Amino acid sequence: MSKVSELHHTGLIGRQPEPDEASIRAKISHMEEGFATVWLITPAAIWLILFLVIPLVSIVIFSFWENTAQGLKPAFSLEFYGEYFYTKGFFDPEADRFLLPSVFIRTLGATIYFTLVTMALCLAVGYPIAYFLAMQVQAFKWQLALFLLCMVPFWTSYLIRAVAWLPMLGRRGLINQALLGMGIVDKPVSFLFYSEFGYTLALVQIYVVLGIGPMFFSLAKIDKAILEAATDMGATPFQIFREIIGPMSLPGVAIGMIFIFVMIMGEFATAVVVYGGKTSTAGTVILNYYGIANYPFAAVNALMLMLAMVIGIIVILRVVDIRKEL
Amino acid sequence: MARWTPERRRKLRVKAGFSIYYVIFLLFIYGPMFAMFILSFQGRRGGTSFPMRGYSLYWWNKLLEPSTVGDMQGAMGRSIILALMVMVITALFSTMLAMAFRKSFWFSNVLFYTILTGLMVPGVLLSLGMAILLRQLGLSPAWYSSGLAVHVIWALPFGYLVMMAVFNRFDARLEEAARDMGADEWTVFKEITLPLIIPGVVAAGLFGFTLSYDEFARTTLLAGAENTLPLDINASMTQRIRPTLFALGTASTLFSLLMISVFLGIYTILYRRSR
Numbered sequence: 001m002s003k004v005s006e007l008h009h010t011g012l013i014g015r016q017p018e019p020d021e022a023s024i025r026a027k028i029s030h031m032e033e034g035f036a037t038v039w040l041i042t043p044a045a046i047w048l049i050l051f052l053v054i055p056l057v058s059i060v061i062f063s064f065w066e067n068t069a070q071g072l073k074p075a076f077s078l079e080f081y082g083e084y085f086y087t088k089g090f091f092d093p094e095a096d097r098f099l100l101p102s103v104f105i106r107t108l109g110a111t112i113y114f115t116l117v118t119m120a121l122c123l124a125v126g127y128p129i130a131y132f133l134a135m136q137v138q139a140f141k142w143q144l145a146l147f148l149l150c151m152v153p154f155w156t157s158y159l160i161r162a163v164a165w166l167p168m169l170g171r172r173g174l175i176n177q178a179l180l181g182m183g184i185v186d187k188p189v190s191f192l193f194y195s196e197f198g199y200t201l202a203l204v205q206i207y208v209v210l211g212i213g214p215m216f217f218s219l220a221k222i223d224k225a226i227l228e229a230a231t232d233m234g235a236t237p238f239q240i241f242r243e244i245i246g247p248m249s250l251p252g253v254a255i256g257m258i259f260i261f262v263m264i265m266g267e268f269a270t271a272v273v274v275y276g277g278k279t280s281t282a283g284t285v286i287l288n289y290y291g292i293a294n295y296p297f298a299a300v301n302a303l304m305l306m307l308a309m310v311i312g313i314i315v316i317l318r319v320v321d322i323r324k325e326l
Numbered sequence: 327m328a329r330w331t332p333e334r335r336r337k338l339r340v341k342a343g344f345s346i347y348y349v350i351f352l353l354f355i356y357g358p359m360f361a362m363f364i365l366s367f368q369g370r371r372g373g374t375s376f377p378m379r380g381y382s383l384y385w386w387n388k389l390l391e392p393s394t395v396g397d398m399q400g401a402m403g404r405s406i407i408l409a410l411m412v413m414v415i416t417a418l419f420s421t422m423l424a425m426a427f428r429k430s431f432w433f434s435n436v437l438f439y440t441i442l443t444g445l446m447v448p449g450v451l452l453s454l455g456m457a458i459l460l461r462q463l464g465l466s467p468a469w470y471s472s473g474l475a476v477h478v479i480w481a482l483p484f485g486y487l488v489m490m491a492v493f494n495r496f497d498a499r500l501e502e503a504a505r506d507m508g509a510d511e512w513t514v515f516k517e518i519t520l521p522l523i524i525p526g527v528v529a530a531g532l533f534g535f536t537l538s539y540d541e542f543a544r545t546t547l548l549a550g551a552e553n554t555l556p557l558d559i560n561a562s563m564t565q566r567i568r569p570t571l572f573a574l575g576t577a578s579t580l581f582s583l584l585m586i587s588v589f590l591g592i593y594t595i596l597y598r599r600s601r
Contacts, residue, residue: 035511040426041437044419044482048440051475055455056447062458072462129351132344146348148590153355155536156582159559160575164358166567167365174361205355258446266448269542273563283450283543290547295458302451313446 059306063299072295080300104285108304111282112312115264118203122260123253125204126211130252133212134219135245147216154209162202162273169198194274202274207263211256218252219245254320258313265309282308359579366572385569389577398558398574402581404469405555409539411470412477416534417527419478420485424493425519445483449543452476457547468550476548477538484537485530492526525597532589536582 066075084104101109129150137143153161168174179185222245230240268283280288282305289298369380389398423441427434456476460467467473500522504514520527542556549557555578562571 035425035515037426037429037431040422041431044423044441045437047419047475047478048437048444048482051456052444052447052452052479053440055452055459056443058459058462059451059455062462072458125351125354128344128347132348136341136344149352150355152583152586153359155532155540155586156359156579157540157542157556157559157575159540159542159556159563160362160579161359163559163563163567163571163575164362167361167572168358205358209355262446262448266450266543268450269560273560283448286450286454287546290454290457295461298454299458302454305448306451309446309448 056306059299059302063296063303065296067294067296077296080297083297084300084304104301104304107280107285108282108308110280111265111305112308114200114203114281115261118200118207118264119257119260121200121204122208122211123257126208126256127215127253130212130215130219130249131245133216134222143220147212150209150212153206154213158206159269159273161206162270165198165202165205165274169201199271199274202270203264203267206270207260210259210263211253214252214255214259215249216252218249218255222248251320254316258316261312261316262309265305265312359575362572363576363579366569366576368569368572385573386577388570389573398555401553401555401558402578404552405539408469408473408477408554409535411474412481412538413531413534415474415478416481416485417531419482420489420530421523421527423482423486424489427490428493428496428498441483441486444479447479449476449480449541450546452479453544453547460548466550467548469545469548469552469554472548472550473545473554476544477541478534480541480544481534481537484533488530488533489523489526492523496522522600525593525600528589528593528596532586532593535585535589539582539585 062072063080064076064078066073066077066079085102133143133147133150137146166173170176176185180187226244227240230244235243266283268281268287271281271284282301286298286301286305289295289301366385367381367383368385369382370384371379423437427438453476456472457467460472500518501514504518509517540556541554542560545554545557553561559571559574559578562574
């Protein structure tokens with residue numbers, strides 16, 4: 001501080017105190033090391049701005065535009081937001097739609113509900129697998145091999161994995177044949193495919209591997225010595241899980257759940273394949289309105305989906321700071 | 327030889343239980359695909375479910391001969407070219423980004439979250455935003471332009487996270503040593519950094535390739551006149567499902583598996599060398 005007061009001020013900002021020699025050298029050498037940051041990030045940053053930021057911002061903008069016969073017209077119209085939220089007779093106690101949210105909100109609600117159910121199932125199915133790989137398999141080589149075996153389906157087409165359920169769950173599928181053969185039912189049941197059941201099952205099968213990865217990594221990071229110490233001090237397996245393994249694997253669980261959450265919220269292809277288009281998800285609604293060239297309304301639907309997702313992610317992030325976990 | 331204490335017995339029982347569960351889990355995630363593989367060899371008169379009515383390559387042949395609906399081979403070719411482009415760009419960008427993130431810079435947080443946004447944004451949203459935007463600009467989408475653009479957005483976060491993990495465990499002293507001996511930046515990169523990180527670069531490329539090759543949602547509105555393979559598969563699903571689709575699914579999955587093993591093979595070789 002003493003150095004600053006010695007300086008004679010010149011100009012608006014004033015002459016700045018000169019840094020000492022060592023810090024200059026440190027800074028210069030730091031700057032010189034490696035390639036210049038600007039060049040490293042510029043290409044990717046431009047790509048991200050052009051093809052991620054601008055399209056997302058334009059969804060917001062287009063949601064306010066008017067849809068005319070000549071195409072979209074710049075405007076600030078809340079017409080499509082009204083259409084999204086408003087239900088005729090919502091406030092009229094006499095109407096049969098009294099306090100019934102609009103079909104779009106209900107679709108979004110159903111999508112969220114399905115997503116939560118699937119997330120819970122993925123957690124229930126996937127966590128024991130991650131636990132088994134991280135805690136029960138001793139040799140690292142085996143750990144890696146068994147883990148990769150679980151991850152392989154992630155790198156294959158989920159459309160094909162969805163359609164592969166047909167021979168299992170279809171009306172003449174294996175499960176129906178088994179049920180008929182065992183005499184449990186006397187005619188094929190149809191609730192397996194093209195149904196909530198089939199849809200949920202297919203979603204769990206497709207997305208569970210996404211959750212296993214992060215859960216496995218955070219479980220594998222736990223120092224086994226801590227667990228041994230706890231055992232030596234007389235902790236029961238349940239106590240060890242509740243006090244140590246559970247809390248320490250929470251970040252992995254949160255990250256895995258975020259992955260599954262964002263995937264299923266935007267899901268529409270599996271719904272069409274496995275559910276036979278009998279249902280709408282938030283994603284299919286968006287595509288339908290795009291298909292009939294009602295772009296602003298598609299944009300409103302997309303925004304609401306995005307909003308729901310951001311809220312969901314924030315809720316999950318309250319549990320864990322992702323950046324700390326990397 | 328360890329004694330068969332009750333404690334040891336209990337542990338073994340738990341382990342056996344988990345192992346059985348793991349096998350059931352594998353059946354759950356692979357079972358339907360195996361059923362599909364088998365059914366693709368369905369006899370000529372057979373349908374899309376068991377029992378098999380003889381075995382034949384009839385449906386596989388149908389896959390190869392030019393069909394009236396779409397052109398499978400063309401779609402597959404386009405998907406592979408697109409996947410290769412995405413692979414190269416993803417590997418390049420994620421390496422560059424991860425190198426930049428070794429130093430702190432003033433908007434690193436913004437950039438970090440923007441990259442991860444690519445992972446969080448549902449494909450249908452990105453597809454929609456791009457499609458409306460292109461329409462307003464009077465541009466027409468194509469798999470090699472707009473398709474490529476959003477595929478990279480999707481694959482980049484995966485490659486980036488891989489490379490971040492690689493540089494987290496990177497020993498910067500090796501580079502220091504080279505610099506102290508007078509090597510310039512390019513030499514340091516070429517001789518020291520790259521050989522050490524190349525397995526990670528390959529892994530980032532694997533994500534780029536497979537994620538693009540299988541991507542459907544992000545291409546729906548952006549592929550333009552010509553289909554990629556997932557779009558073609560989806561189109562054939564909306565018609566009556568026949569065993570041809572199973573043959574196609576099997577072929578596509580086998581191709582994915584082949585690519586994964588190629589990448590893993592390269593990875594293993596490079597990883598051994600970089601030690």
